[in-house]
């Protein structure tokens with residue numbers, strides 16, 4: 076039994092919501108620290124190649140699957156390929172539970188920083204290690220964050236998600252451009268740009284490639300059905316390809332600007348580019364402090380407010396996946412599904428909350444093969460989810476489209492919203508990527524990554 080679906084009210088609304096899902100902590104918090112840990116510009120180039128050659132075609136495929144079936148990911152694969160394919164959707168549900176469990180903790184940090192900067196505490200950057208250990212505070216902020224996410228999802232698509240995203244995305248874009256321009260005037264700018272944009276190809280290792288691929292998926296919200304779910308609310312008239320182009324460019328553009336903003340700041344403050352998860356949180360508050368109390372409070376508060384909103388439009392899209400599954404397939408009422416899932420995922424996030432210094436057990440949870448030191452629980456979950464499960468999800472979705480659903484049907488769905496057939500060059504490229512590039516590259520990288528990280532077998 077299905078509840079009636081009310082979808083996005085316009086194409087712009089869909090693009091804003093889907094770009095809102097893509098643009099989030101991944102762009103502003105995770106991208107710079109991944110670049111820092113994985114060798115600078117070499118990582119950036121591989122990430123960009125993956126975004127355009129593999130992720131963009133998969134985004135088109137995910138949106139088309141959603142729009143064709145008007146279902147959540149589990150229902151969508153069942154409708155198109157019979158029940159046995161629903162495991163791809165179920166795997167997506169599993170990934171989204173893992174991702175939201177730790178994502179909500181980092182979103183809680185952003186929200187906490189918003190409050191601290193508003194109160195004029197510019198030394199919060201230096202206090203980062205103590206701040207993330209304070210589980211009462213951070214736990215409280217995370218509860219507020221998850222409850223806000225749940226409230227928006229309970230309002231449904233057009234009244235909740237679409238409205239918030241349309242207002243907030245442009246403001247975020249604007250403030251990052253301003254901060255990037257400011258960063259370019261700092262003394263470390265030239266060195267930072269060199270690190271960020273001049274590739275040293277000798278730095279490319281297997282690990283750099285796996286991280287770049289995982290991050291491309293994470294950043295574009297692919298491989299776990301978020302775009303299938305949002306696609307299920309898209310009008311038949313909309314042009315899927317131009318929407319996917321806009322979403323990909325916005326996402327990549329914001330990540331790129333975030334790096335341009337952050338590295339000059341990090342270098343001019345004498346911080347290490349390998350700053351890890353604390354990079355944004357440790358470096359930015361001091362910049363706001365240097366601007367003077369009034370301007371610093373205004374710009375700093377605005378920045379963390381927008382970062383919190385960027386995180387919110389992403390958490391909303393993640394929570395929507397299991398909720399739409401329970402509403403479509405289990406005939407559960409939306410509000411009940413929302414609060415049940417949000418509560419459960421919050422509880423599953425507690426080990427991540429504890430793993431930033433509060434509990435030594437979770438802080439030093441595992442040691443990867445060949446690693447110089449132990450990895451915390453939150454990083455492990457992030458690695459497993461984004462570097463393993465998302466590319467695996469993408470691999471299965473590509474196989475499904477190429478060999479079960481068939482690319483002719485994909486093109487037919489895409490053409491619905493266009494005058495005539497999609498452009499010949501684009502359809503050739505999409506078909507080639509989904510049939511050959513995605514299965515081979517994603518399959519190979521997935522296997523190599525798992526062998527490397529969890530079995531200590533390094534082939535490259």
Ligand code: PFF
Pocket residue numbers: 096097098099100101102171174292293294295296297299300301302389390392393
């Ligand atoms: N793309 C989001 C970010 O970059 O922050 C994170 C994310 C959202 C991942 C939705 C996966 C997803 F389905």
